[in-house]
Amino acid sequence: MSVAWQFYISTVLVYLGVDVMACWGLNLQFGVAGLVNFAFIIFQAAGAYTAAVLTLGPATKGGFQQYLGGAHWPFPLPILAAGVVGGLLAVLVGSFAIRRLRRDYEAMVMLVVSLIATSIATNQVGLVNGPNGLALVPKPLATMVNLTPIGYQWLFVGITAVICLCVYWLVHIVTSSPLGRTLRAIRDNEQAAAALGKNVTGLRMLAFVLGGVIAGVSGAILVEFISAWSPGSWLYPETFVYFTAVIVGGSGNNLGVMVGALLVPVAFLEATRFVPQFGPPGFIDALQWIIVGVLALVFLWFWPRGVIPERRRRFPPTAQSEARQPLPSTRTGR
Amino acid sequence: MNTLVPAIGFGIVTASILAVAGVGFTLQFGVTNILNLAYGDIMTAAAFVAYLVTGAGFSVWLALAAGAAFGSVFSILLNRFLYTPFVRRGTRLFGMIIVTIAVSLILQNSLLAVFGASFFSLQMPRPASVHIAGMVFTTAQLAIIGIAIVAMLLIHLLLRYTKLGKAMRATATDPELARNCGIATDRVIDLAWAISGALCGLAGVILVMNVTSFTDTTGAQFLIPIIAVAVLGGIGQPYGAMLGALVIGIASELAAAVISPDYKNVVAFVILVIVLLARPQGILSEIATRKEVAA
Numbered sequence: 001m002s003v004a005w006q007f008y009i010s011t012v013l014v015y016l017g018v019d020v021m022a023c024w025g026l027n028l029q030f031g032v033a034g035l036v037n038f039a040f041i042i043f044q045a046a047g048a049y050t051a052a053v054l055t056l057g058p059a060t061k062g063g064f065q066q067y068l069g070g071a072h073w074p075f076p077l078p079i080l081a082a083g084v085v086g087g088l089l090a091v092l093v094g095s096f097a098i099r100r101l102r103r104d105y106e107a108m109v110m111l112v113v114s115l116i117a118t119s120i121a122t123n124q125v126g127l128v129n130g131p132n133g134l135a136l137v138p139k140p141l142a143t144m145v146n147l148t149p150i151g152y153q154w155l156f157v158g159i160t161a162v163i164c165l166c167v168y169w170l171v172h173i174v175t176s177s178p179l180g181r182t183l184r185a186i187r188d189n190e191q192a193a194a195a196l197g198k199n200v201t202g203l204r205m206l207a208f209v210l211g212g213v214i215a216g217v218s219g220a221i222l223v224e225f226i227s228a229w230s231p232g233s234w235l236y237p238e239t240f241v242y243f244t245a246v247i248v249g250g251s252g253n254n255l256g257v258m259v260g261a262l263l264v265p266v267a268f269l270e271a272t273r274f275v276p277q278f279g280p281p282g283f284i285d286a287l288q289w290i291i292v293g294v295l296a297l298v299f300l301w302f303w304p305r306g307v308i309p310e311r312r313r314r315f316p317p318t319a320q321s322e323a324r325q326p327l328p329s330t331r332t333g334r
Numbered sequence: 335m336n337t338l339v340p341a342i343g344f345g346i347v348t349a350s351i352l353a354v355a356g357v358g359f360t361l362q363f364g365v366t367n368i369l370n371l372a373y374g375d376i377m378t379a380a381a382f383v384a385y386l387v388t389g390a391g392f393s394v395w396l397a398l399a400a401g402a403a404f405g406s407v408f409s410i411l412l413n414r415f416l417y418t419p420f421v422r423r424g425t426r427l428f429g430m431i432i433v434t435i436a437v438s439l440i441l442q443n444s445l446l447a448v449f450g451a452s453f454f455s456l457q458m459p460r461p462a463s464v465h466i467a468g469m470v471f472t473t474a475q476l477a478i479i480g481i482a483i484v485a486m487l488l489i490h491l492l493l494r495y496t497k498l499g500k501a502m503r504a505t506a507t508d509p510e511l512a513r514n515c516g517i518a519t520d521r522v523i524d525l526a527w528a529i530s531g532a533l534c535g536l537a538g539v540i541l542v543m544n545v546t547s548f549t550d551t552t553g554a555q556f557l558i559p560i561i562a563v564a565v566l567g568g569i570g571q572p573y574g575a576m577l578g579a580l581v582i583g584i585a586s587e588l589a590a591a592v593i594s595p596d597y598k599n600v601v602a603f604v605i606l607v608i609v610l611l612a613r614p615q616g617i618l619s620e621i622a623t624r625k626e627v628a629a
Contacts, residue, residue, distance in 0.1 A: 036428050038435070096607045104369040105569070107431045108561045109610065111371065115558050116603045123596035237439055243432055282451040286443040293440035300420065300429055300436075 003150055010153035016266045017160035018222045019245065023261040024171045024254060025214030026242045031251035031310070032175055033207035034187030036107040038239055039093060039114040040215060045121070045234035046089045047082030047216025048223035052134045054078040055224065065129040075140040079163070079220040086216020090209040098205050114236040122231045133230020140224050160221055167214055171254055174210065181313075183207055184252070237289060241265050244296040250306025259307055264295070341591035342584060343469030348559075349583025350482030351541050355556065356563035356575040357489055358533030362409075364506040364570025365526035368417050369431055372438035373560065375445075376412075376531070377538030378553030380405045381456075382445060384539040388457040394474075397456065398481070398539050405535020409527045412437065438554065446550040453547035456539075478540045485533065486576055492529070493572060502526055506570050558599045559586065562606040581605070 001009075022044055029035040049067075055078050058070040073081070097109045122131045139152070140159075147155060174180050185193040186200050194200045223229045241264060249260020272288055279287075299306065359373050383404040384397035420433050461472035471479075493499035501522045504512040513519045541556060542548040563582050567574025582602050589601040 030428070034428065036431055096610050099610070102569075103427055104363075104431065105565065105610075108369065108371075108565070109606070111435075112558050112561050112603060112606060115555070116600060119596070119599055123594075240435060240439060243435075247432065279447075280450050283447055286447040289443040290440050290447070293436040293443070296432060296436040297416075297440075300425060300433060301423065304425065304429065 006150050007153060010150075010157050012266060012270060013157045014160050014221070014225050015270075016262060017157075017164045018218045018225075019242075019261040019265040020258050021164055021167045021218040021221070022215055022242055023245050023249070023257045024167055025211040025218065027246050027251060027254065027257040028171055028174060028214070029207055029211035030243065031246055031253070031257065032180060032187065033183040033204050034103075035098070035204060035208055035211075036103065036110065037208070037211065038107055038110040038236065039117070040211070040242060041234045041236065041239040042114050042117040043086045043089055043212040043215035044219035044222070045117070045229070047086045047219030048229045048234075049121075049128045049134065049219075050085040050216065051078040051082040051220035052137045052223045052229055053128070054081055055138055055140070056134065056136075065132070065134055066126050067128050067134060068126065078140075079217055079224070082216040082220030083213045084216070086219070087209050087213040089216075090212025091205075093212075094205050094208045098208055099201060111236065114239065118231050118235060129230075131231055133228060133232070134223075135228040135230075137223055137227040137229075139227065156225055160225075163217065163221060167217065168254070170210070170214070174207075175254060179203075179206075240296070241269075241292060244292055244299075246306075247296060247304075248299050248306055250308040250310060252310030253306070253308055256306050256308030256310070263307070264292070268292075268295075337591045338588065339468040340470055341587050343466075343471060344590070345584030345587035346469075347471070347475045347478055347544060347583075348587050349580045350479045351537060351544060352559055352563050352583045353482050353576050353579035354485050354533050354540065355537035355560050356567070356579045357486065357572045358530040358537060359560050360564045360567060360570055360575040361489075361502075361526060361533070361572055362530035363564070364572075365502050365530075366413065366417075366523050367509070368413070368421070369434065370417075371431065371434040371557070372412070372441055373534055374553035374555070374557035375438045375441040376405055376408055376534050376553070377541060377556065378445060378548070378550060379408065379441060380535035380538035381542040381548055381552065382449060382454070383535075384542065385454050385456055394456065394458050394477075394543065398536060401535040401539035402532040403535065405538065406528045406532040409531025409534065410524060413524070413527045442550055442554060449550065451550070453549055454542075455545075455547045456542055458543065474543050478544060481536065481540060485536065489529075489533075489572060498522070498525060555599070559583075559602040562602040562609075565606055566609050 022040075025043075026037065026040050029037045029040070053067050053069060054071050054073045056065075056067070056070050057072045059065065059067050093110075093113055097106055097113065121128055124130065128134060139156075141155070142152060145152070145155065174183075182193065182198050182203055185196075186198065186203060190200055219229075245260035245264035246257050247260070248264050249258065250256025268291075269288065272284065275284065277284060355373075355377065359370075362373070363369055380401035384394075384401040387397040387400045388394060416437065417430070417433065420430060425433065458474060461474045464471050464473065464476060491499075493503060501512070501517045501519075502525075504515070504517055505519050505522045505526075509519055512522075538553055542552065545552070559582055563575050563578040566578035566581060567576070582605060585605060586598040586601045590598045
């Protein structure tokens with residue numbers, strides 16, 4: 001394989017890892033717990049900024065980029081810190097957005113949070129260098145390992161894969177445990193779950209924070225890889241791409257969501273890279289967004305459960321439930 | 335004091351635009367029960383319609399009418415051919431929110447593809463400025479305030495004194511009960527889309543009358559204060575939205591004068607958060623509380 005192709009493929013693989021992680025995080029919130037988090041991308045952004053600032057080192061006075069609290073932390077720490085910051089931000093946002101409100105309020109508030117976060121990061125230049133964003137973030141381990149650029153690329157793919165596995169382990173534990181079952185119950189019928197004594201707000205908050213942590217980690221990996229991050233990379237429509245991926249893949253199903261991440265942000269958006277440019281500048285981008293929107297509508301219309309639908313969970317009858325079963329005649333047609 | 339009085343003037347103008355937009359938004363949501371996040375983009379589309387009308391040499395008044403008509407027709411079509419079919423197909427709340435945001439993206443980027451990434455402004459006669467009690471208004475701004483007052487009065491008369499208004503309020507409170515009482519709720523909902531769509535289009539045009547230039551994202555950005563207004567007033571409460579518009583419009587312009595113009599939307603956001611913490615059902619709402627219990 002030629003060097004150029006290796007370079008391209010390894011880059012796409014890292015993007016895929018980041019997108020798969022993010023989709024798992026969003027799926028935990030949206031697919032499993034039913035939280036319509038239109039601010040998802042800001043948790044990824046918070047993680048990215050955290051990791052960037054913690055690897056860049058303190059900002060020099062009068063330097064070309066200004067930001068708060070720089071440090072030179074060694075490799076895995078910035079990524080962990082990004083997860084923590086993502087989680088803390090989720091606690092903060094959740095403290096007012098996730099309450100016993102109607103769900104539509106929640107969605108609206110999330111959207112507003114996303115728009116406001118962009119405007120603050122853009123206008124507060126001292127925070128994370130405003131509209132220009134952060135750049136020249138040093139690559140992790142680059143000075144320690146002595147590798148060719150290609151070798152380093154593959155090392156990074158390995159790092160991403162390992163972190164991906166950890167994230168999968170986390171989401172799998174959550175979704176396959178009684179906790180996941182409770183979250184799905186809350187998603188499907190909040191009143192019933194509350195009536196059974198489940199702490200609805202607390203559990204939704206938990207899912208929200210876990211999703212925030214995962215989003216933060218995914219952002220950290222992305223920024224360590226591409227070395228730059230600016231408000232342009234996390235406008236609110238980016239969240240919509242992840243939503244589309246989750247819906248296309250099969251919301252509520254970790255495997256399906258992985259396929260969704262492969263299909264929408266990676267395959268679909270990468271494919272357009274090979275389409276010859278035409279029209280005025282920005283035309284292709286606009287077209288891309290239109291197609292993503294149409295894709296979401298088409299899937300919601302024809303395959304609302306996605307390519308790999310959520311498994312319909314069946315539980316073996318117990319002696320107790322056997323006794324409470326309705327008459328056989330009423331069970332037909334299920 | 336010198337900067338505060340003119341800021342209140344700007345606040346009144348912003349409040350007027352917000353009132354028109356917010357009442358449309360909240361009415362749409364209250365009666366139709368669809369949270370239309372494409373609202374801001376329909377406003378932008380109406381602004382582009384007005385841009386084309388004034389560009390063709392017609393007056394701003396005609397542009398206003400054209401914008402309102404566009405918003406109205408577009409909203410009805412959107413509901414008839416997209417939202418209602420999705421609801422009938424059993425798309426639930428989560429799904430519908432995503433449908434509306436998909437529409438928002440499609441609309442916004444279609445405008446971008448057609449008109450290009452550039453700044454636009456309405457062709458208007460050079461406005462004269464008028465001094466009233468220490469506040470300075472351009473004639474365009476006075477027109478905006480006038481339009482808002484007339485629109486609010488008409489909405490008030492519609493809701494209070496007509497059969498349609500009564501039917502709308504009934505549908506907003508309890509659609510099933512309304513239907514059982516012999517109200518043709520489908521027709522009421524169609525009319526609600528038409529009226530709120532007209533307000534949406536009107537708001538889009540007066541929004542861009544008040545700024546020097548607009549882009550394809552102008553309406554989407556304006557969605558922040560609109561949502562704040564709607565939540566502050568209690569979703570589905572037109573009178574609450576009017577009051578909310580006044581509060582948020584003046585507060586955000588004062589903040590712009592005292593702190594920095596970048597903080598206009600942040601103030602709207604902070605008010606939104608405080609309302610959510612203290613009184614999630616909004617300042618003026620009895621229906622919303624009952625709905626929340628029933629939801």
